[in-house]
Amino acid sequence: MKTLYVAATAALALCMTGTALAAGDTVAGKAKAATICIACHGADGNSINPMFPKLAGQHARYLETQLKAFKSGQRKHPQIGPTSPPLMETDIRNLAAWYASQGQR
Numbered sequence: 562m563k564t565l566y567v568a569a570t571a572a573l574a575l576c577m578t579g580t581a582l583a584a585g586d587t588v589a590g591k592a593k594a595a596t597i598c599i600a601c602h603g604a605d606g607n608s609i610n611p612m613f614p615k616l617a618g619q620h621a622r623y624l625e626t627q628l629k630a631f632k633s634g635q636r637k638h639p640q641i642g643p644t645s646p647p648l649m650e651t652d653i654r655n656l657a658a659w660y661a662s663q664g665q666r
Contacts, residue, residue, distance in 0.1 A: 584621055585658025586651075593652050594659055596643045606660040618665035624657035 564666030595604070598616070616624065620660045630636035631645040632653070648656075 568647050585654035585656070587655070587659045589651075590655035590657070590659025593656055598656070601640060602660075605663045607663070607666045615665055616660040617663035619660055621654075621657040621661035624660055625653055628653045628656065 601613040631641045
């Protein structure tokens with residue numbers, strides 16, 4: 562029974578890791594961030610201006626949720642509002658993966 566428990570736990574961990582890794586492409590997210598996010602949030606999501614939040618190290622799901630809210634207009638911001646609508650679903654996942662993978666300073 563103990564062997565079965567260990568095997569099931571290991572299989573579940575592998576599935577969860579695979580899902581997390583498949584959620585977004587950090588390389589593509591970095592490239593997209595360099596075109597639309599870098600001015601306010603910094604190259605790695607560690608904004609030096611206290612007016613703009615640090616995105617580095619945030620949970621990917623949280624970032625995805627917030628970007629989708631900006632894109633839909635549910636959440637409003639004068640700078641983010643115009644940049645969000647053109648984002649594709651994959652762009653949002655990639656940006657979230659990129660910022661989630663960065664360390665907060």
